Amino acid sequence: MAIKGVKSVETKYMEEREALFKSISQLGRRDFVKAAGISAAVVASKGLMHPHSFQLVDIAKAETANGGSGAGGFTFAYISDTHLYKKTLNDRFIRSILRAVDDVNALNPQPDFVFFGGDLAQLGAKEELDLGAQILKGVKAPVKMMVGEHDWFLDMGQHWQQLFGAPSYSFDHKGVHFVVLMSVNEKDFWTQRGFTPEQRMQTVAGLDNGTQSRFEVGDAGRQWLKNDLDKVDANTPVVVFSHSPLYKYYRDWNFWTEDADQVQAILSKFATCTVIHGHTHQMLSNRIGNINFHGMLSTAWPWPYAPTGLPKLTVQMNRSDPFDNLDGCGDGRFNVLRGGTVDQIYSLWDRNPVTVRASYLASNGTSDAPAATKLVSY
Amino acid sequence: MRISRKISLAAAAAAILTAGGVAVAQNRTTNPVHDVPAASANGNLVVGLCDGKTTAEVPGVKPGQTLTPKQAQDVSDRLMNDWKAKNPGANWDDAPKVAQNAPPPPARPAPPEGPVASNGGKQEAHTYGSYTKRDEEIWKASTDAFIEQGRQIFHDAGRLGGTIGVSCDMCHPNAANTHPETYPKYQVQLGRVAMLRDMINWCIENPVRGKPLADDDPKLKAMEAYILAQRKGVALEYGKH
Numbered sequence: 001m002a003i004k005g006v007k008s009v010e011t012k013y014m015e016e017r018e019a020l021f022k023s024i025s026q027l028g029r030r031d032f033v034k035a036a037g038i039s040a041a042v043v044a045s046k047g048l049m050h051p052h053s054f055q056l057v058d059i060a061k062a063e064t065a066n067g068g069s070g071a072g073g074f075t076f077a078y079i080s081d082t083h084l085y086k087k088t089l090n091d092r093f094i095r096s097i098l099r100a101v102d103d104v105n106a107l108n109p110q111p112d113f114v115f116f117g118g119d120l121a122q123l124g125a126k127e128e129l130d131l132g133a134q135i136l137k138g139v140k141a142p143v144k145m146m147v148g149e150h151d152w153f154l155d156m157g158q159h160w161q162q163l164f165g166a167p168s169y170s171f172d173h174k175g176v177h178f179v180v181l182m183s184v185n186e187k188d189f190w191t192q193r194g195f196t197p198e199q200r201m202q203t204v205a206g207l208d209n210g211t212q213s214r215f216e217v218g219d220a221g222r223q224w225l226k227n228d229l230d231k232v233d234a235n236t237p238v239v240v241f242s243h244s245p246l247y248k249y250y251r252d253w254n255f256w257t258e259d260a261d262q263v264q265a266i267l268s269k270f271a272t273c274t275v276i277h278g279h280t281h282q283m284l285s286n287r288i289g290n291i292n293f294h295g296m297l298s299t300a301w302p303w304p305y306a307p308t309g310l311p312k313l314t315v316q317m318n319r320s321d322p323f324d325n326l327d328g329c330g331d332g333r334f335n336v337l338r339g340g341t342v343d344q345i346y347s348l349w350d351r352n353p354v355t356v357r358a359s360y361l362a363s364n365g366t367s368d369a370p371a372a373t374k375l376v377s378y
Numbered sequence: 379m380r381i382s383r384k385i386s387l388a389a390a391a392a393a394i395l396t397a398g399g400v401a402v403a404q405n406r407t408t409n410p411v412h413d414v415p416a417a418s419a420n421g422n423l424v425v426g427l428c429d430g431k432t433t434a435e436v437p438g439v440k441p442g443q444t445l446t447p448k449q450a451q452d453v454s455d456r457l458m459n460d461w462k463a464k465n466p467g468a469n470w471d472d473a474p475k476v477a478q479n480a481p482p483p484p485a486r487p488a489p490p491e492g493p494v495a496s497n498g499g500k501q502e503a504h505t506y507g508s509y510t511k512r513d514e515e516i517w518k519a520s521t522d523a524f525i526e527q528g529r530q531i532f533h534d535a536g537r538l539g540g541t542i543g544v545s546c547d548m549c550h551p552n553a554a555n556t557h558p559e560t561y562p563k564y565q566v567q568l569g570r571v572a573m574l575r576d577m578i579n580w581c582i583e584n585p586v587r588g589k590p591l592a593d594d595d596p597k598l599k600a601m602e603a604y605i606l607a608q609r610k611g612v613a614l615e616y617g618k619h
Contacts, residue, residue, distance in 0.1 A: 085542070085543045089542055089543050090542040090543050090544070091542075092542060092544075122543065206533060206547060206551075207547065207551040208547055208551035208552045252552070253551050253552075301548060301549045301585075302549070303549070303551070304549070304550065304551070304554040304555035306554075307552075307554065319555075321567070322549075322567075322577075322580075322581065322585075323567040323580075323584075325584070325585055375619075377555060378555060378557040378560070
């Protein structure tokens with residue numbers, strides 16, 4: 001029986017949740033801080049956040065030591081793999097992306113831009129993508145978008161492209177050539193099976209099913225990349241964004257790009273080349289030939305390390321606490337050094353940030369190693 | 379009733395053979411019960427061995443009375459000796475071995491020569507062990523079907539009773555990072571010793587936002603089966619952190 005004037009924990013939670021949704025729907029930049037504040041309060045009231053939660057916001061100034069003038073000398077931030085459901089279904093992932101937006105907005109000085117690493121939506125639905133687009137309007141710095149498979153396979157990218165444009169594009173910034181490469185194409189596995197678009201999306205959304213095809217840039221994508229890079233001098237630093245890692249890590253979970261070797265061959269002409277990818281939801285580093293690879297964190301959940309294929313330069317992130325649904329998640333930023341090499345700072349929530357330096361990868365792990373993990377995965 | 383059940387089983391077996399496939403054994407809903415007389419002709423308590431056939435009388439003890447430890451040990455020894463006499467050369471481990479902690483066993487000496495069996499050298503026993511390759515296939519298919527049920531639930535937010543679209547596989551593809559081999563262990567966050575099922579239920583209640591399952595819920599059992607099956611060959615290491 002309800003006691004007059006006393007609200008249950010559940011009622012209070014639902015009321016706060018409603019207030020959160022209401023504030024999201026009215027979200028403009030000015031209101032953003034308010035929405036993030038409500039979100040944090042709800043999280044804290046649920047006991048989901050450590051009381052000593054903090055976010056380091058001081059930016060190590062992009063180093064100028066190695067190169068002097070020329071390309072680089074700036075910072076950009078990232079948010080990735082937010083996996084939003086429609087807001088009435090799941091508010092936890094909404095709170096997480098709001099926290100990430102809060103993080104990047106609190107950076108001082110502000111990054112030159114914020115890169116979004118793909119998988120904005122969980123099941124590619126219009127309302128999921130619209131919700132994400134609306135929340136990302138709260139980011140103060142310019143936002144650059146990349147598509148992930150969760151955004152794509154319901155309507156084969158139709159709505160995402162209406163919102164954000166072409167899935168592959170390039171731009172130049174302070175002497176560095178940036179390429180955003182659509183790498184999550186899959187060969188048709190659905191027509192023969194008579195899948196509906198929803199079934200196709202649901203299949204791709206699962207990691208551990210053998211039904212779907214492997215990710216690929218594809219012939220057309222590689223041709224586009226070749227054409228784009230033909231115009232770029234081999235001494236220009238290049239940064240390539242792809243949702244899937246542009247190498248072969250673990251095939252069964254599509255931590256994998258089928259034509260990665262051919263893409264790497266196209267990139268091999270550049271003296272300084274960095275590939276930054278989403279999808280794997282973990283601290284992940286690799287170097288193949290001249291190319292440094294960095295994985296990005298997810299705001300929604302961490303993936304375990306795959307049973308085989310982990311690049312030897314990867315310093316694993318500490319095992320995440322299953323009792324803390326923000327642990328192992330986060331966002332981060334990249335310092336583009338003078339000369340165009342790139343350091344990544346993993347901003348793991350409620351943990352100390354971890355820096356994976358270009359010099360660590362270039363030295364094949366002999367110098368500047370990040371702190372080792374205390375608990376490796378099982 | 380019993381006869382018709384046998385016939386239907388035979389028909390099912392014939393169908394399996396015709397189809398060339400492997401059927402899934404029917405799951406019993408009740409456990410088999412051994413038929414042991416409550417009392418001997420002398421009115422003494424009768425105790426049955428787990429084979430369901432060997433029995434022994436306990437002199438001076440009436441049904442309803444409790445055995446002394448000595449009487450209990452005595453009747454157990456008599457039953458076991460009876461069974462060994464009926465099954466000469468049967469491979470019986472005298473004490474349970476905890477395989478992962480025990481040093482490798484010394485090579486077993488060759489068994490003494492016994493009477494030559496009529497069926498080509500294999501001991502003819504009524505005990506566990508008289509089964510064919512086809513039996514094994516059916517059992518494997520049954521086990522795999524159970525594991526498959528668990529896999530489906532593990533991947534289905536709806537069947538987990540989740541309310542926010544989150545399913546187990548979203549953080550644990552192929553049940554990775556569930557490490558069933560480390561239970562029981564002191565789960566620091568719970569402040570007590572936990573079994574795998576406690577953690578499954580914790581996940582159902584929290585990240586999945588559903589209602590915890592009863593300990594004997596078939597869905598919970600099926601998920602345990604799926605998770606354990608993914609770790610085949612990994613050494614048990616209870617208590618590991």
